[in-house]
Every structure is written in C-alpha cells, then in structure tokens.
Amino acid sequence: MTADIRMTDPRSTRALAPRRHGEILRRLAADGTVGITELADFFDVSRQTIRRDLKLLADRGQLDLVHGGATLFEPTEAAFTARREENADAKAAIGRAAADLVRDGMVVFLDSGTTTLAAAHALLECKNLTICTTSLSIALLMCRQSLTRVHMLGGEIDRDEEASIGVDALEAINHFRVDVAFLGGGGLSPDGEVTDFTRNGAEQRSRMVATAGKAYFLLDSSKFGRLTPLRIPRFELAAGVVVDRRPPEAICEALERKGPALIVAA
Amino acid sequence: MTADIRMTDPRSTRALAPRRHGEILRRLAADGTVGITELADFFDVSRQTIRRDLKLLADRGQLDLVHGGATLFEPTEAAFTARREENADAKAAIGRAAADLVRDGMVVFLDSGTTTLAAAHALLECKNLTICTTSLSIALLMCRQSLTRVHMLGGEIDRDEEASIGVDALEAINHFRVDVAFLGGGGLSPDGEVTDFTRNGAEQRSRMVATAGKAYFLLDSSKFGRLTPLRIPRFELAAGVVVDRRPPEAICEALERKGPALIVAA
DNA sequence: AGAAATAATTACATTATGCAACATAAACGG
DNA sequence: CCGTTTATGTTGCATAATGTAATTATTTCT
Numbered sequence: 001m002t003a004d005i006r007m008t009d010p011r012s013t014r015a016l017a018p019r020r021h022g023e024i025l026r027r028l029a030a031d032g033t034v035g036i037t038e039l040a041d042f043f044d045v046s047r048q049t050i051r052r053d054l055k056l057l058a059d060r061g062q063l064d065l066v067h068g069g070a071t072l073f074e075p076t077e078a079a080f081t082a083r084r085e086e087n088a089d090a091k092a093a094i095g096r097a098a099a100d101l102v103r104d105g106m107v108v109f110l111d112s113g114t115t116t117l118a119a120a121h122a123l124l125e126c127k128n129l130t131i132c133t134t135s136l137s138i139a140l141l142m143c144r145q146s147l148t149r150v151h152m153l154g155g156e157i158d159r160d161e162e163a164s165i166g167v168d169a170l171e172a173i174n175h176f177r178v179d180v181a182f183l184g185g186g187g188l189s190p191d192g193e194v195t196d197f198t199r200n201g202a203e204q205r206s207r208m209v210a211t212a213g214k215a216y217f218l219l220d221s222s223k224f225g226r227l228t229p230l231r232i233p234r235f236e237l238a239a240g241v242v243v244d245r246r247p248p249e250a251i252c253e254a255l256e257r258k259g260p261a262l263i264v265a266a
Numbered sequence: 267m268t269a270d271i272r273m274t275d276p277r278s279t280r281a282l283a284p285r286r287h288g289e290i291l292r293r294l295a296a297d298g299t300v301g302i303t304e305l306a307d308f309f310d311v312s313r314q315t316i317r318r319d320l321k322l323l324a325d326r327g328q329l330d331l332v333h334g335g336a337t338l339f340e341p342t343e344a345a346f347t348a349r350r351e352e353n354a355d356a357k358a359a360i361g362r363a364a365a366d367l368v369r370d371g372m373v374v375f376l377d378s379g380t381t382t383l384a385a386a387h388a389l390l391e392c393k394n395l396t397i398c399t400t401s402l403s404i405a406l407l408m409c410r411q412s413l414t415r416v417h418m419l420g421g422e423i424d425r426d427e428e429a430s431i432g433v434d435a436l437e438a439i440n441h442f443r444v445d446v447a448f449l450g451g452g453g454l455s456p457d458g459e460v461t462d463f464t465r466n467g468a469e470q471r472s473r474m475v476a477t478a479g480k481a482y483f484l485l486d487s488s489k490f491g492r493l494t495p496l497r498i499p500r501f502e503l504a505a506g507v508v509v510d511r512r513p514p515e516a517i518c519e520a521l522e523r524k525g526p527a528l529i530v531a532a
Numbered sequence: 533a534g535a536a537a538t539a540a541t542t543a544c545a546t547t548a549t550g551c552a553a554c555a556t557a558a559a560c561g562g
Numbered sequence: 563c564c565g566t567t568t569a570t571g572t573t574g575c576a577t578a579a580t581g582t583a584a585t586t587a588t589t590t591c592t
Contacts, residue, residue, distance in 0.1 A: 140428060
C-alpha cells in the first residue's frame with residue numbers, strides 16, 4: 001500500500017531500542033494490537049526484551065499492556081468500549097473497505113460509532129487527509145497522526161455515542177465541503193432503508209448525505225433486518241452501503257432499487 | 267531503492283568528518299534512527315569516532331543520542347503525553363483547589379492543558395455540572411459522568427494540545443453563559459502577567475476571562491517566571507490565579523496590584 | 533472446577549555500549 | 563625539521579541492554 005522507502009530494516013541493528021519502539025507503535029496504529037511473540041520473532045530478540053519495550057511505552061502512556069501483548073491506548077473506557085469488541089473483525093473489514101474509497105488529500109467526514117471508529121483506524125494509513133468528525137474518540141485518534149488535520153464538530157456530547165450531537169453540530173456541518181462521508185446507522189430495514197435510533201442522529205446523517213460529495217453507510221451484519229424507529233431522510237442519495245457480508249436477497253434488491261450501491265468488504 | 271545521485275561516496279575519503287555528518291543526517295531523515303555499529307561499519311571507522319560525530323551533532327541540536335545510536339530530535343513528539351507526568355502531584359493539588367471553587371449545578375468552562383485535566387478529575391465529584399471545554403480528553407472524561415452535561419467547542423484540533431482552537435472555538439464561546447472558567451497558561455511572567463505560547467490560545471483565553479462570571483488561571487510552579495511570547499489581553503479581569511506554592515514575592519506583589527487573587531493549593 | 537498451556541515475573545548471567553584516558557598518525561606552520 | 567594541532571584509534575572499566583532459566587500468574591480447554 002504505502003511504498004516502504006526506509007533504507008534500514010527495523011531488524012537490522014538488534015540493539016537499537018527506538019527502532020523497535022517506532023515499529024511497535026506503527027504496527028499498533030495499523031492493527032490496534034501487537035503480540036509479544038510475534039514481535040520477538042520479527043526483531044529476533046527475546047520475549048523479555050519486547051516485554052521491557054512494551055512496559056516502557058506503556059509507562060509513557062503510548063499503549064496499554066494486555067496479557068500477551070499490547071493494545072492501543074484509548075482514554076476511552078465505557079459502554080462504548082464494550083460495543084467496540086462486538087463483531088470486531090467484521091468492523092475492521094468494513095473499515096478497510098471504507099479506507100479503499102479514500103485517496104490521499106481528501107476531506108473525510110467520520111460519523112460517531114464503533115464501525116466508523118474502525119474506519120478511522122484504517123484511515124491512519126492515508127496521508128494528508130482532513131478529517132471532520134463528531135466523535136471524540138476519532139478526533140483524539142486522528143489528531144495524533146502528523147499528516148492529518150482534524151476538525152471536531154462541537155456541540156452537546158451524547159453520553160452513549162461519546163460524540164457531539166444537536167443544533168451546534170448540525171450547524172457546523174454546513175461549514176465544510178466534504179469529499180467522502182462515512183456514516184453509521186442503527187439498522188438496515190427489510191425494505192432496504194438505513195434507520196436510526198434518535199431524531200437528532202437521523203437528521204445529522206441526513207444532512208451529511210445531502211451535502212457530502214459521496215456518502216457511505218457502514219453497517220455490520222448485526223444490523224441486517226433490525227428495526228429502529230427513525231428513517232434517515234434522503235438516505236437514497238447515499239453513494240453506497242458498506243457491509244461485511246451480503247445481506248438477505250430481499251434487502252439487496254430493495255437497496256438496489258433505491259440507488260445506493262452495495263459494497264461487501266472482503 | 268533511493269537513487270544515489272551523489273558523485274562522491276561518503277566513504278571515499280575517510281578523514282572528512284563533514285561527509286560523515288551529511289550522510290548521518292540523511293540516514294536519520296530517511297529512517298528516523300541510526301546505529302553506531304552500522305555507521306562504523308559503513309564508514310569503516312571506529313565506533314568511538316562515530317560516537318564523537320554523534321555527540322557533536324547532538325550538541326548542535328541536530329539529533330538525539332540514544333543507547334546504541336541516535337534518533338531524530340523531536341521536541342514535540344508525544345509532547346502532551348510526556349507533560350502529563352510532569353509535576354503530577356502539584357497539578358492534582360491545584361485541581362482540588364479549583365474544584366473547591368465550584369458548586370453543584372454550575373456551568374464550568376475547562377480550558378485545554380494538563381493542569382485543567384487534573385481539575386476535571388477533581389470535578390468528577392460534583393453533581394449536575396454543565397461542562398464546556400475545548401479539550402478532547404476532558405470531554406471524553408466528563409461525558410462518562412452520568413450527572414454531568416458536556417459541551418465540546420468545535421474547531422480545528424491542535425495536535426499538541428489535543429484541543430480545538432481557532433475561529434470556530436472562539437465563535438462557540440459566545441454561545442455560553444459560564445459561571446466559572448478554569449484556564450491554563452504558558453507562563454507567569456515576573457511582572458505578574460499570565461502569558462501564552464500562541465496567538466489563538468491567548469485570544470481564546472482572553473475571551474473567556476471577559477465573558478465568564480469568574481475566571482481562574484491554573485498554573486503549577488514550573489510556570490513561575492517563565493517568559494512566553496504573548497500576553498493574555500484583559501488578563502487582569504480574572505478572579506484569581508491558582509498555584510501549588512507561593513511564587514516569588516515580586517510576582518505576588520505585581521499580581522496583587524493588577525487585581526487577581528492568589529490562591530495557593532494545600 | 534481442574535489440568536494443561538501460555539505468559540509474566542524475578543533474579544542473575546552475558547553481551548554490548550558508553551566513557552575517559554592515552555596512543556598514534558597525518559596535516560600544518562614556522 | 564620540529565613542535566603543534568587535529569582527527570582518529572585503542573584500551574580498560576563502568577554501565578546499560580539483553581538473554582536465560584526457574585518460579586509464579588493467567589488463560590484456556592475440557
């Protein structure tokens with residue numbers, strides 16, 4: 001994907017800790033997790049050394065230690081964290097598929113939600129993006145990436161989504177010219193519509209669909225056929241719906257009739 | 267991989283140190299790190315020589331020495347995370363003192379910065395607050411508290427502060443009626459003025475001082491006497507300055523003459 | 533719940549690196 | 563030609579990083 005212009009392999013000089021640290025953090029940013037054994041093999045050093053590296057990085061607050069490795073450090077700990085675990089593989093696949101729709105230099109809107117957070121992780125690979133988001137976690141994640149500009153849409157923070165919502169956020173959306181928007185949703189109804197839990201959320205997503213160059217809904221398969229109370233107005237203007245596997249045939253057909261393309265992540 | 271357009275190999279004349287230095291810096295720019303042994307092999311000189319080269323370049327501020335080699339000199343790398351550890355006790359004390367100024371039900375503005383983050387932690391004890399902040403970490407922290415409403419001021423995110431900054435944030439400040447504002451600052455100058463690093467920051471803080479019912483600057487003792495480039499306009503309208511120990515007498519007197527009270531945290 | 537497997541911890545051995553002092557050799561200037 | 567300067571090499575020892583192995587926790591699987 002990104003051409004590797006590094007002259008020296010991180011394995012080349014065994015004794016340079018910062019090189020390992022750089023590679024570890026890079027992997028962490030890409031994958032979300034690293035394993036001790038896999039790192040020890042890669043660098044050809046002992047597990048103990050990797051443990052010491054991880055401990056050091058953890059003390060600096062750059063990652064979280066877990067049994068057998070480390071994960072991204074996220075100040076995020078809430079109901080939100082639990083949801084992130086659910087269907088994590090599916091969400092990662094959707095995230096990668098979404099990132100394939102993005103080119104370096106684009107202006108990307110990222111909605112709140114765990115699936116869009118997965119997309120944000122995948123987008124760490126891209127350069128020179130301008131990210132525009134309502135999600136606190138996504139803003140925090142992306143602003144640490146040096147070639148990325150981040151705009152946070154302000155407003156009252158919704159406790160469940162950990163994202164801004166309401167009049168201020170709606171207002172702020174109008175200030176941006178967005179190339180691609182990635183949106184979450186509450187469910188994908190049997191008649192091929194993306195639906196939402198809250199009025200505010202539906203309205204916010206509707207505006208993004210209308211104003212973004214291209215808008216995609218990211219929906220993992222647990223959302224198929226789920227009925228939530230609000231339809232998202234102008235949903236049919238969306239460019240596509242990205243899913244982790246093909247939904248029931250009825251939904252596919254309904255979706256196709258309305259317009260948005262169906263994109264199934266590998 | 268990288269085409270070498272140089273006419274002379276840096277190894278060609280062993281005795282020319284500047285050639286080595288150029289090559290070292292080039293490698294550093296490409297890889298982020300260089301190893302002593304690998305350089306010694308490459309130039310076919312002793313490790314001690316390379317060590318002397320690196321020492322010289324380090325004294326010039328062109329790189330950072332590490333065990334076994336050198337890395338890019340990056341004063342800003344992980345700046346925020348590192349700062350959080352510094353003076354943690356002092357900041358916690360200031361945070362508690364700040365929280366004592368707050369009553370349940372108030373509308374509180376929290377600026378970005380590590381000291382205000384400490385105040386946010388202390389404010390978790392309070393009930394029914396409305397928090398208004400530019401800091402992503404503070405927003406994330408406070409929004410998990412069930413009896414607290416959080417408003418995030420939107421805008422472009424500053425990588426170092428991990429907080430919104432700029433026109434959108436300035437604009438958003440005007441929408442709020444704030445009871446108490448807790449602000450950070452870059453330094454407390456010898457003539458009793460709070461100063462700042464950036465124009466945007468100074469302007470933002472100035473507005474808060476003017477519009478909040480009461481504004482307090484939270485400054486740990488490492489800021490005493492420190493000179494940063496921008497004064498914060500209308501600083502003297504602030505209700506007080508909260509510190510972890512009494513500053514030099516000259517500063518105390520200057521401060522008193524201007525108006526703000528000096529509050530020393532226990 | 534209990535056993536097997538995997539990982540973390542601890543303590544100590546080994547190796548690599550850092551540093552300082554001194555040795556060497558080429559370059560320079562009179 | 564000599565003495566001086568400058569850069570580099572060498573040596574010995576202190577220090578830091580890494581490896582190893584025994585022990586104790588955790589997880590995982592049944």
